[in-house]
Amino acid sequence: MAAASLASFRRAARESVAGLPREFWWLWTSTLVNRLGAFVATFMALYLTLERGYSASFAGLVAALHGLGGVVSSLVAGVMTDRLGRRPTLMAAQASTAVAVAVLGFMEHPVAIALVALVVGMTSNASRPAVQAMMSDIVAPEDRVRAFALNFWAINLGFAVSSTAAGFVAEYSYLAGFLGEAALTLVCAVLVYVKLPESRPERSGTGAGDGAAAEEAVSLRTVLRDKRFMGVVGLSFLISLIFTQGSVGLPVAMGAGGFSAGDYGMVIAVNGVLIVLLQLPVTRFVEHRDPQRLLVVSALLAGYGFGLTAFAGSIGAYALSVCVWTLAEIINAPTQMGLVVRLSPAHGRGRYQGMYTMSWSVAALVAPLMAGYVIDRFGAEWLWGSTAVLGTAAAFGYWALMRRLATGSGTGAGDDGAAAGPPVAAPAGAGADVPVDVTP
Structure with missing residues (x-):
């Protein structure tokens, strides 16, 4: 029995990684190394409140300033990804992030800390549109959901290791954490330079033909006019506003409750460990099922999973709530990214991914202000109650959006022939195949 189970696991693992190009695996390795050094985003709140004594x-x-930097850089990096290329944008973003993070570790004045955090937000977020566009370029359409799941798995494999280790590093020296992240981010830049070729699709022509005209039509205005895609962006904002509380509201609430940085590190590591263990088998289970239902269920699990935190009073209870919203992440991440790519034209992927990334950046701007204000004025219980409300709203939004996509209504620029991406039909019911990607 045990041998059969082991053989089944090995077969599932081989099928999960088979058929993906070598360039994808170098990009995957770069993602893993980068997340092994994730310190600032995870421990900034504890660093400022416990180490520096700020409110x-x-x-x-x-x-929020860190998030504001991401808002600005998302759109700029998206345009750079399309115009300059994926590779130079990614290298510039990672090299500048390494420098900015190292500088942040030495800042002591509150104004200096705030300003450098803004720069870190700009540089660190600039790599996301390039990574996502490159991944869409080099992976075949039928393999993209699996590839996004593997990339998300790498992010959380690194996070599971770094969050636990960094928790103890923080108790010894926060500066060591900043410098460690800077070093690993620089390694990522070198890896991209040495191993990854440019993947930006070549334009079909330079004349005034229809193909070239369609390619040139992809601009930020095109993205904003694409109503169906902007609906996905808006719902992504609600979901990310919830998930961001895991690195903003949760550590502050646990610190106020008398828990240490090491305690928070162990609790949040549950998130990474579960994703490492469950992401691949769950993705295999859901990748050909109705995305409408998957997105609705994931939104409810996210909102009410964080809502359970209001009743937590021990490390075990906090870990249990993390288990619930982690399942939401496992389901939502590859499903939503697959939808984003299907709605993005090949020659506008940088701009579309930049707009999508901006939804997370705006959430990173709003979420800490929301968490700090609510916790200081009303208490953490009100914060967790608000996540349940947001999750319910997002679930209804996904249900309505996917119904409109199924009937072909509510589309934006794609209706009049602009390069806003292909029509997307939502499957009729559970078990139906995910729509086939026909992006040019």
């Missing part, structure tokens, strides 16, 4: 509101302000 939760100031910690929220700094985190």
